[in-house]
Amino acid sequence: PRPPNQFVLYRRDKHKEIVISHFEAGMTISNIEISKLVGKMWQQESAEVKAKYAAMQKEEARKHAEMYPGYKYAPRKMVQRRSKR
Numbered sequence: 001p002r003p004p005n006q007f008v009l010y011r012r013d014k015h016k017e018i019v020i021s022h023f024e025a026g027m028t029i030s031n032i033e034i035s036k037l038v039g040k041m042w043q044q045e046s047a048e049v050k051a052k053y054a055a056m057q058k059e060e061a062r063k064h065a066e067m068y069p070g071y072k073y074a075p076r077k078m079v080q081r082r083s084k085r
Helices: 006-024 031-044 047-067
Strands: none
Touching: 006 031, 006 047
């Protein structure tokens, strides 16, 4: 697995808050809606908050390097599917 980036860490934190607030209001919210909402929130965050998550990302990357020495991200190539026609 890849180490999480700043936004993934931010989304993880905000996801809980959003779900709880909607649950308390008697509403439900889909993961797609949460992602859109968190994306807008991230764009409006201050540099200090983003710096906090950048530091968290570095720490997560350090832990990841300890757990998976020699790890190298290698995305899979997309295989083109044959048409059913």
